[in-house]
Amino acid sequence: MKLNVNGSTHEVDADPATPLLYVLRNDLELNAAKFGCGLGQCGACTVMVDGKAIFSCLTPILLLEGREIKTVEGLGTIDSPGPMQQAFIEEQAAQCGYCIPGMMMRAQALLQSKPDASDAEIQTTLETNLCRCGTHMRILKAVKRARELMKTAAMAPASGERKV
């Protein structure tokens, strides 16, 4: 079946019951999303589908025909990181980094639909994502910074420099 990931269409040869996470990592070699629990309890596998954050470990690809999937790889590149990535780099928010892609995607989904999300909303939204290293304060700081960077990015003339 066909899957639309980060703007391009991929023909995937996998059982429709396969969770998206495995298809992303094994078939498409997009390794940002992580396997933490496989039970929808840790958020390490969070990606976006049609702008909403979802647990890819619990989402069979059967559900995703014709829908837009976005992973951290779709937020920017190493040379040209997107605002969310930039903010995490600037705040040095990763400890081991395992939870970070999930945190980024859930935060991205929030700020895309609600650019002015309050600090409290950010905290509540990220509640479903666990960080075993305890770097929560930096993660929150990074997301708050991303909130500002995303606004600037949205206002900047389309130079092609920093794509969101």
Add this chain to the structure above:
Amino acid sequence: MKFGRFLTGLGALIVVGVAGAFVYAWKPKIAPIKPPDRGSFHQALVEHGAKLAAVGNCTACHTNPGGKSFAGGLTIPTPFGTIYSSNITPDAETGIGTWSEAAFQRAMREGVGRKGEHLYPAFPYDHFTNVSDDDNRALYAFLMTRQPVKATPPPNELPFPLNVRLVLAGWKMLFFRDGAYQVDASQSEEWNRGAYLVNGLGHCGACHTPRNALGAEKASLHLAGGEAEGWSAFALDGSSPAPVVWDKDSLYTYLRQGWHPDHGVANGPMGEVTGNLGLLPDSDIRAMATYIASIMGEPSAERRAKSDKLLEEIKSGPITSAISADPSASGGKGAVIYEAACAVCHENGRPQPFGGLDLRLSSTVHAPDAQNAINMVLYGLPAASGRTSAIMPGFADVLTNDQLNDLLGYLRQHFTDQPAWTDVVQRAADTRTGKYHVSVRPSDGIERGPSNIGAEDQ
């Protein structure tokens, strides 16, 4: 001419009727008092009142999630319009600080506020009227010693004539009988204690009894299943949808700890109820279980046999390993979704309350309507803050209504002997748009207090 006379007659009748109703409806004001001193209440009485307030689940309606305890302002959607709960902290201006104990007793017994105004029956005085004077005294002591909070709830949004409180006198005339609990001498003391708690302060019927068109509980269908905050409150009589029959012991365990291995975890507003009941002594919980078990009655031999057989089957493990999840087969899509999204928890053998319930045991999946199943799948069971709790992720952002319908169709077909639900797509749409208002609560706590990050209104 004749018609004119008829009109005059009718007019006169209305005037007399209205005047009569007015006399019936009129309640005197009770003089305001200076908010009593904290020290004027015995500590033991206050502590007793705390337990009673927990039975009454007062905090559930009188606290806004994230707001100050008992300061009111919670949105209570009713079929007639929106009501906002009142501030029952002892603040003199905006709460009940100027209420004497007599005023409080009257509110509980008759549903009348201190100024003589009739209260909307969203405040379940049809149950609270059963509460004894002594218990009311303790409740009063508890509430009057809370932190006063200055907060005025938004005005109710009710259409004319429901916004005229006098109308409530008519409602009361039709549906409300005041009076303290009457002991049933033919029953045990424990049973009577249970009935007093369940039908009085516990106001179980407010959710578990169906209501008529005017919002009053149907007395003939006592505890036959009702509705609460967008959830079906399952029948507590013989028509209970539970696949394994309830008995006194299992009811006790469930109410005591908020879950039971054969029935699962309390969810929706019931999570708050069992959380609150945590304050109660075992004897009171046992009394409630005794009374409810008697309402459920003895199951038929056939029902009992079915229940026993199911428990036997459960012991030998999950059933779905035999299912081939082929999306092109009829019902196959639902099977695929179940296998990928649900079975990882619901069939991994981890025991209750932290593992997923084997859905053959689920009242939600066996229920007459799909609402609770829709709520559970869309919103899951949020984590309670700051403590271990059962959780379930929600799938609102990944499942379309059609996909949800596929899934629930599969669950109904494979885990129950009940007919398919036919209105899942429409119900799910109405639930998502908020036309059908659902409150989502963590499983195990009194989560409307100050730091209740898990609770939200959908």
